[in-house]
Amino acid sequence: MESGKHNITIENGSTFEMDLALTNDDDTTWDISGYTVDMVIRNLNDTVVLDCEDYVNIENTNHIKVDIPASQTVNIADTDGVYQIEIKSGVKEHSILRGNVEFVKAVIR
Numbered sequence: 360m361e362s363g364k365h366n367i368t369i370e371n372g373s374t375f376e377m378d379l380a381l382t383n384d385d386d387t388t389w390d391i392s393g394y395t396v397d398m399v400i401r402n403l404n405d406t407v408v409l410d411c412e413d414y415v416n417i418e419n420t421n422h423i424k425v426d427i428p429a430s431q432t433v434n435i436a437d438t439d440g441v442y443q444i445e446i447k448s449g450v451k452e453h454s455i456l457r458g459n460v461e462f463v464k465a466v467i468r
Contacts, residue, residue: 362454
């Protein structure tokens with residue numbers, strides 16, 4: 360299964376939230392109980408900007424919740440990068456979602 364592609368924008372100093380519901384190709388619920396999830400954001404030089412392992416969780420049996428607090432986004436410079444969300448169970452790894460990420464400065468500080 361190919362991972363989905365979705366570009367995101369994260370505003371510096373703001374909480375970033377994203378919810379994903381996973382389904383199989385036939386639109387049935389993909390039960391990811393027992394899996395772990397990870398998300399990494401890298402700049403275009405392939406340097407890790409933010410390891411989001413502590414901010415991404417599996418909820419229920421087929422939902423992934425991303426909740427990056429403002430305290431983690433506040434000091435990231437205006438930059439472009441890429442991100443990827445993966446789930447793992449034993450030796451099985453699935454890339455769920457990937458795309459470009461843009462960090463932008465907040466207007467009100």
